[in-house]
Amino acid sequence: MGGSGFIGTRLCRRLTEHQSQFSIVDKAESAHYREKVERADVRSVEALRDAVPEGSVLINLAAEHRDDVRPKSLYDEVNVADARNLCQVAREKRIQHIVFTSSVAVYGFAPAGTDESGEINYFNDYGRTKWLAEGVFKEWQAEDPDNRTLVIVRPTVVFGEQNRGNVYNLLRQIASGKFVMIGDGKNTKSMAYVENVAAFLEHSLTFKPGVHIHNYIDKPDFDMNTLVGTVRKKLGKGASVGLRLPYVAGLACGYTFDAMGAITRRSFPVSSIRVKKFCATTQFATNIADTGFEPPLPLAESLERTLQHEFLEDHQEERVFFTE
Numbered sequence: 001m002g003g004s005g006f007i008g009t010r011l012c013r014r015l016t017e018h019q020s021q022f023s024i025v026d027k028a029e030s031a032h033y034r035e036k037v038e039r040a041d042v043r044s045v046e047a048l049r050d051a052v053p054e055g056s057v058l059i060n061l062a063a064e065h066r067d068d069v070r071p072k073s074l075y076d077e078v079n080v081a082d083a084r085n086l087c088q089v090a091r092e093k094r095i096q097h098i099v100f101t102s103s104v105a106v107y108g109f110a111p112a113g114t115d116e117s118g119e120i121n122y123f124n125d126y127g128r129t130k131w132l133a134e135g136v137f138k139e140w141q142a143e144d145p146d147n148r149t150l151v152i153v154r155p156t157v158v159f160g161e162q163n164r165g166n167v168y169n170l171l172r173q174i175a176s177g178k179f180v181m182i183g184d185g186k187n188t189k190s191m192a193y194v195e196n197v198a199a200f201l202e203h204s205l206t207f208k209p210g211v212h213i214h215n216y217i218d219k220p221d222f223d224m225n226t227l228v229g230t231v232r233k234k235l236g237k238g239a240s241v242g243l244r245l246p247y248v249a250g251l252a253c254g255y256t257f258d259a260m261g262a263i264t265r266r267s268f269p270v271s272s273i274r275v276k277k278f279c280a281t282t283q284f285a286t287n288i289a290d291t292g293f294e295p296p297l298p299l300a301e302s303l304e305r306t307l308q309h310e311f312l313e314d315h316q317e318e319r320v321f322f323t324e
Helices: 006-017 045-051 073-092 125-142 166-176 194-206 224-234 247-264 272-279 299-312
Strands: 024-026 037-039 057-060 097-101 149-155 157-159 188-193 210-216 218-223
Touching: 006 024, 006 194, 037 045, 045 073, 057 073, 057 194, 073 097, 073 125, 097 125, 097 194, 125 149, 125 210, 149 194, 157 166, 157 194, 157 299, 166 224, 166 272, 166 299, 188 194, 188 224, 188 299, 194 210, 218 224, 218 299, 224 299, 247 272
Parallel strands: 024 037, 057 097, 097 149, 149 210, 157 188
Antiparallel strands: 188 218
């Protein structure tokens, strides 16, 4: 579900390389796997019923996830209603294995080192509806716990080649020379490389009946000073962070753009929530090593590959994916 998107496309590539049979259920076409797509909106149980094969394994990547979704009711209509629809179809189609990509957003601004047992404390509709969807899938699994497998994967911010989300926007600002560090830069960010996330989703297809909950994090974590310095060095701009703006001043700028957006009904790249996210420590722990999984690429190499692809090579003809 949602296999035409950023993570889904990487997962489909891995499944193709390993000669696994799959189909994509998505309202959008796939740039690389058009022949595999069954067009369907997850909000329609009838469409899902026609598109989902009997006895299959479901990997649900479909979601409304951007900060600026309007109307906000779409978060519930897509993220929660699609969980209910999928569980209904799973019952009808004798499906016993579901992999659901949730998010660390369910923890909100969590204490550093929060693991899978962390307090649920979402601060936005995305985190709220991901948590509600988790509950829907848990109810489905509990109906036949000895035979049904539910894997809930909570990735941190995902980056990689062809992505146009928050990490890319940061990298692009640094590459352009227009980046200004907000705050002291000591806050730590957990990150996840798209290829590694796709590999873990593929790995989760082997899990046995039960409920399996895993944060997805690539270690070790970078603090912002280290991250920015690493990027600048790779791009030939020196290893310093450059200009720096106090947090209070940066947040004031964010609120100013919020007001402008409310008046003009436009979406701006700077907002108060994005400033808060940038300056917050979002450092999580994970139990994925307990599953026997080893990521294909280390985080540092993943970052270098992304920088090489996006800023040091020419890939203008490739499709890109817009996410948060």
